[in-house]
Amino acid sequence: MIKTIFRLFFLLIAASITLAVLYVFELPPFQKTAVTTPAATDQTQIAAEQQNLPANLQDNKVSRDKSYQEMMDRAALLEQNNFPSLAVAQYQEAYKKDASSLSPLYEIGKIYLRTNDYGRAELMFTDLVNKDPTNDQAKIYLGRSFLGERKISEAKDIFNQVATPTQVSKYYQGIIAAYYGDDQNAQDLLNESNKIGGSDDYTKKVNNFLSAYNEYKFNVESPSVHLKVLLARSFDQCGEYEMAIPLLFEVTKEKLDYRDAWILLGYAYLETDKYQDAIEALERAKVLDDQKPETLFYLGLAYYNVNNFKLAEENLVKAKENGFEPVILIDQKLAEVYLEMKDYPQSAANYEKVLALNSQDVNYYIRPIWIYIEKMDAPQKALVLAQKAEKEHPDTAMAQNLMGWALIYNNDFNDAEAHLKVAQALDPGLDATYLNFGILAEKRNQTVAALAFYKKAHGLGPGSGVSASAATRYNQLLASLDQKTTGSTAATMQANLFNP
Numbered sequence: 001m002i003k004t005i006f007r008l009f010f011l012l013i014a015a016s017i018t019l020a021v022l023y024v025f026e027l028p029p030f031q032k033t034a035v036t037t038p039a040a041t042d043q044t045q046i047a048a049e050q051q052n053l054p055a056n057l058q059d060n061k062v063s064r065d066k067s068y069q070e071m072m073d074r075a076a077l078l079e080q081n082n083f084p085s086l087a088v089a090q091y092q093e094a095y096k097k098d099a100s101s102l103s104p105l106y107e108i109g110k111i112y113l114r115t116n117d118y119g120r121a122e123l124m125f126t127d128l129v130n131k132d133p134t135n136d137q138a139k140i141y142l143g144r145s146f147l148g149e150r151k152i153s154e155a156k157d158i159f160n161q162v163a164t165p166t167q168v169s170k171y172y173q174g175i176i177a178a179y180y181g182d183d184q185n186a187q188d189l190l191n192e193s194n195k196i197g198g199s200d201d202y203t204k205k206v207n208n209f210l211s212a213y214n215e216y217k218f219n220v221e222s223p224s225v226h227l228k229v230l231l232a233r234s235f236d237q238c239g240e241y242e243m244a245i246p247l248l249f250e251v252t253k254e255k256l257d258y259r260d261a262w263i264l265l266g267y268a269y270l271e272t273d274k275y276q277d278a279i280e281a282l283e284r285a286k287v288l289d290d291q292k293p294e295t296l297f298y299l300g301l302a303y304y305n306v307n308n309f310k311l312a313e314e315n316l317v318k319a320k321e322n323g324f325e326p327v328i329l330i331d332q333k334l335a336e337v338y339l340e341m342k343d344y345p346q347s348a349a350n351y352e353k354v355l356a357l358n359s360q361d362v363n364y365y366i367r368p369i370w371i372y373i374e375k376m377d378a379p380q381k382a383l384v385l386a387q388k389a390e391k392e393h394p395d396t397a398m399a400q401n402l403m404g405w406a407l408i409y410n411n412d413f414n415d416a417e418a419h420l421k422v423a424q425a426l427d428p429g430l431d432a433t434y435l436n437f438g439i440l441a442e443k444r445n446q447t448v449a450a451l452a453f454y455k456k457a458h459g460l461g462p463g464s465g466v467s468a469s470a471a472t473r474y475n476q477l478l479a480s481l482d483q484k485t486t487g488s489t490a491a492t493m494q495a496n497l498f499n500p
Contacts, residue, residue, distance in 0.1 A: 045085040068097045084111050118148030136162045150242040167196040178231050179243050205238045232264050241268040259288040263295050278302040293324035309340045328357040344375040362393040379409035397427035405436045431460035435470050
């Protein structure tokens, strides 16, 4: 194996950091609203998004009363707040309002592209190119849609039709040439992309591929298959996974024992949510070298995503023993694994290891405190963590809220109330604060106040763990009240709370 290939995966470690973001601290009772990015406008998804629409995005204005620009502005606002299906529906309404403008269709296509619905993106941008054959930007987006569908030949043809070259169009022409093995042309096109410039992001991507070529040139004795692996690495690192996968197929067919090609293939599958394929590729790499920490780490992630938590734990632990860096990614994922396995002490211990390595984000404290309070009945441990959070983040609403939460379960109600009031003053819109106000009121037997706070928390955090927890507590408290009072009394109270 060429010695330079051993540098291959140091760059992939950086990519794994991005991957790990997907798994950061998302659990009730203070779960951040899950960002869903479906690519369709099916009625089920629209209804789900509509149900979770926060009050500030509700629209009570009759559609016929809105102007085209109002519809476009509202669609853009919905998209910015991660309600893509509702945004698409609103853009469609805008297009009905003014079919002479292609902007709504253009924005719909970009949503489809962003949410990886490449088939619909292709249809939309094909329609746009047919309607306006001079629209180079639509051609570029159509080419990207083709690449997402692994239609490399079609992408090549459409990028060649761009009349006025841009940094982006030249970049894609360059990497397609690289994919087909037209290496000198690829480098020429990539250099042209750099000369045009305009985007730091695309400049970095261009230089990534040029570096792969330069690395290969410095090893004149390298076989051609090595260049394919270097280029596949660049495809992976630049997010062009559907181009990396067939290229790596060729490599593994030519050289079945090329460990690093199997790892890159597994990583590409992992990034495209093809978890079983990722497992198969990475297990091939593991047979060739069962000590490679990157193989073990990615295998751990893949097994986690198919709910095989035992094998996820096994591979992650071994990756850590074999020196995978950064170690915080291992501890973070192991905490998730142990939580799924209901090994709460071990999960909390791993979360604390994460905090020992990085406590710069106050939200990192939420899950371990939740485990100590809700799963381990260890409120004193929760309070220790909350005190640390407050010390490190004294001016944040979340830190004050965590202190209030922990103090409630340590039966220090007055101090808990004081911290919750500070949290409320720092951020009046933090739903978790009102949930904890409700818990505090309930413990003080202030039933009406508790119900009102739960209602407030539910309204502020639609679709989140806070909202779900608030709804559960509200219903449980109301059911308990119903047993103690007449049905009409409970019904009157419910009506007073939920009707303006």
